[in-house]
Amino acid sequence: MSTSITLFGAGSWGTALAVHLAAAGRDVTLWARREEAVEQMRTTRRNPTYLSDIEIPSSVDVTSDLEAAASASSLWAVAVPSQSLRSVATRIAPLTRPGTTVVSLAKGIENDTLRTMSQVLAEELTGIEAQQIGVLYGPSHAEEVAASQPTTLVASAPTEPRAEWVQDAFMTERLRVYVNTDVVGVEIGGSAKNVLAIAAGMGDGVGYGDNAKAALVTRGLAEMRRLGVAMGAKPQTFAGLAGIGDLLVTCMSQHSRNRHLGEQIGTGKTLDEIESTMDMVAEGVRTTQSVRGLAEHYDVEMPVTEAVHRVLFEDQRPEDMVDELMTRSAKREHGLSRSPQGAS
Template sequence: MEVAIIGAGSWGTALGKLLAEKGAKVELLARRQEIAQTINERQENPFYLPKIKLPKNLSATCEPESLRKKKLIVLAVPSHALRNALKNLLDFLPEDPVPLVSTIKGIEEKTLATMSQVVREELPPKWHSYYTILSGPSFAEEVAKGLPTAVTIAGYEEEITKFVQQTFAANYFRTYRSLDVLGVELAGALKNVIAIAVGISDGMELGLNARAALITRGLAEISRLGVKLGANPLTFSGLAGMGDLVLTCTGPLSRNRTVGLRLGQGEPLEKILSDLKQVAEGVRTTSSVRALSQKVGVETPICNAVYKVLYQGQNPREMVKSLLARKLKEEFYLE
């Protein structure tokens, strides 16, 4: 099977390696010629996955013409880049739809659209039912090393979702399926905001009690907003919800946790983002979540507190004080 992966970052490269090892002919569509050339010449992506040897049946290009021949297309670009990517690639897509697999965890800032909504707005209707999303607790570096991982693949059509599930399943990469596309997308996007909050707490050395509280109450915020928007509440207790939240909030490979950690240690946001060299989706998503929660009338105090630190220059210590000083209430309540 011929597969295209739009995006040659760490996650696109890791999934490309997985599929190539299973026998697929994989082509990464890179944004920069330097990346494509290096992958083809060295069978390695030192820009995003250094020291990971890539299979010979994985190549890279900057030319989209070959998309027409692909039987599976993976979307692995930052959330803010998806809409333009689809606009630019529309004329190169296969005439007959093939499964689309999104690995993107974010919400558009201006439109507040999830990635499935962006796809529905930018691609013809015949493509809509072919959309799926792969999400869950999965660092690209660990997947590239073949370490045990479990993820959720959600789609609209059972048979297409099963096909994608089987395509990605490997002896170290276990795939579960779901029909709750919205819930999986929201869980994957919102957990990044909570990870920034946990990173701030860890950077200030507030302890493990505080970390556990933020993760748990963060999950409550994610669930409240997700259910309000129509998601299945069970999704948030699964791999795409709690699983990904725990990993992103505690794992040293988490870019979003790293942003929070360094903020908590007193570093300015501009320097942190400059040093990262990769996208920390939670920074943009924080703005989207605040606007979305206000729009639908759902309380998200942790996300709002992170917004004040990122966008209004609030001192992280004031963030903690504001969260602890909130009015006392029942732990479980309905909006």
């Protein structure tokens, strides 16, 4: 088991994991891009922007020196917004060593290329083998992880031994990690759920009740699964932590920035107005564009995603989104075709 971990990215998730893992006895290096933020964290042991009420243990080495951060550990966890991952990967690529394992903590799909986060890392980090690249996803709000609230995650990598190695590295008494080698399924589940959380939030903002939210979550899970399977994922992955687990917590929780953004849109605010007031990135906004692009590429029907896209980028009213979904043509659940005449 690796007892030293370098976290690239000092946002809420990177900070929360640094705090949690250090408390569990890991040697943690936390890299932040801005030197002024690093100095404040070193002086006050608080992150000035994210989780500012949480104390960063003195054992966490906070730095803006990329080379120093890279050399501190052979396990790198990259916790930057999904649309920034490639630029960070380009910077750390020359610093990789043959034994380096890299884990993406970012949940999203790159807009321009429609690549998952592990695919982006594999393209940029040519100094290591693809099997040394994995992801860590699951229902995990940073606020609760930083406070050592019980949390479960999924460590996913192309081979079981590598996924188990990542599992051991991140497992603590309050952070239970499972193994899954279905990397694409874990990534699609963990990314597409942010789009569905925006839809659920829109329903909250408009004033619809639990029945409507349950319908959005359930049918959203079905379309998320359809896309994943079309991309080669295993169907059962979407019944696990990176599927229904992450979907539920993101659609229901007050901590969810994607649900919050959707709720604000449901009350009549514009996307620009909401994003201008948010310190943290709501990944679901840009992921909506990417997931819609993947649905078109793989010819997969994703009506909830399509409806969210129209509200976010085509000026459709959120009230019309739910009405449109409710008045679609009658369907069989699970996509089953109608039985032949006379069949039972």
